[in-house]
Amino acid sequence: MNLTGKIALVTGGTRGIGAATAVGLAKEGSDVALIGRNMDSEGLATRDLIRSLGRRCEVVLADCGVAGENTRSVRETEEKLGAVDILVHAAGGPVNGGLMEITEASWAAAFDVHVHAVFHLCRAVIPSMRARKEGAIILVSSTAGIRGVITNVAYQVAKGALPQMTRALAREFANDNIRVNCAAPGVVRTAFHATMTDAQRRLNLDQRIPLHREGTPEQVADLILMLIKNDYITGETMTIDGGLTMRIA
Numbered sequence: 001m002n003l004t005g006k007i008a009l010v011t012g013g014t015r016g017i018g019a020a021t022a023v024g025l026a027k028e029g030s031d032v033a034l035i036g037r038n039m040d041s042e043g044l045a046t047r048d049l050i051r052s053l054g055r056r057c058e059v060v061l062a063d064c065g066v067a068g069e070n071t072r073s074v075r076e077t078e079e080k081l082g083a084v085d086i087l088v089h090a091a092g093g094p095v096n097g098g099l100m101e102i103t104e105a106s107w108a109a110a111f112d113v114h115v116h117a118v119f120h121l122c123r124a125v126i127p128s129m130r131a132r133k134e135g136a137i138i139l140v141s142s143t144a145g146i147r148g149v150i151t152n153v154a155y156q157v158a159k160g161a162l163p164q165m166t167r168a169l170a171r172e173f174a175n176d177n178i179r180v181n182c183a184a185p186g187v188v189r190t191a192f193h194a195t196m197t198d199a200q201r202r203l204n205l206d207q208r209i210p211l212h213r214e215g216t217p218e219q220v221a222d223l224i225l226m227l228i229k230n231d232y233i234t235g236e237t238m239t240i241d242g243g244l245t246m247r248i249a
Contacts, residue, residue, distance in 0.1 A: 004029035012091035014043030016190035020217035031056035033077040065113040074124035083128040095155040110154035135178040163237040170235030179234035181227040186241025210243035
């Protein structure tokens with residue numbers, strides 16, 4: 001896919017992986033809608049950087065955990081920028097608690113933002129993609145959705161649903177030239193992992209990650225851009241984790 005002049009909608013686009021992806025898309029010539037629950041200095045900086053690159057950028061305040069907000073965010077993006085060519089769902093956050101500790105409300109909220117949002121976002125963007133016979137959708141999962149992790153059962157189960165949704169949607173809409181892929185980051189230097197203790201970080205770097213370093217949002221964004229641009233990849237989930245999920249000892 002040639003990204004010049006394309007319209008991209010990025011949930012979680014005001015910070016972290018979403019922001020890095022939005023900037024990467026703009027550098028490739030796309031106009032971008034940043035979807036976020038609030039606008040802070042990081043979000044404003046992302047918007048201003050994209051505009052400084054000569055691309056249009058709009059911020060749409062919406063909570064991906066609320067069904068109607070997803071449909072509204074697509075509608076506002078279409079009104080401000082045009083029909084969506086690229087959807088990147090990077091919104092999300094930690095949901096702590098094992099099976100016996102997590103509340104039912106937290107369990108439901110994890111699926112609302114990580115899984116149900118995809119259902120509503122895709123139902124909103126796919127009709128116009130089908131009409132144009134082109135579209136790219138990227139879901140951001142996690143290595144936690146591939147391998148078991150203690151004390152965050154809701155997060156890992158919700159993230160684990162995204163690779164299967166990727167395959168289901170990729171198969172369903174292949175004849176419409178709509179490609180759906182999934183990126184599964186490991187430990188990335190974002191606010192998501194900022195709560196790790198020094199001991200947890202050292203364990204990751206010394207023993208769990210073969211490359212002995214954390215990833216960056218920009219490295220994950222590079223993978224997402226590759227999955228968008230390469231029009232012979234669909235239905236795939238690609239890890240980007242410094243070797244975390246491939247090690248057996």
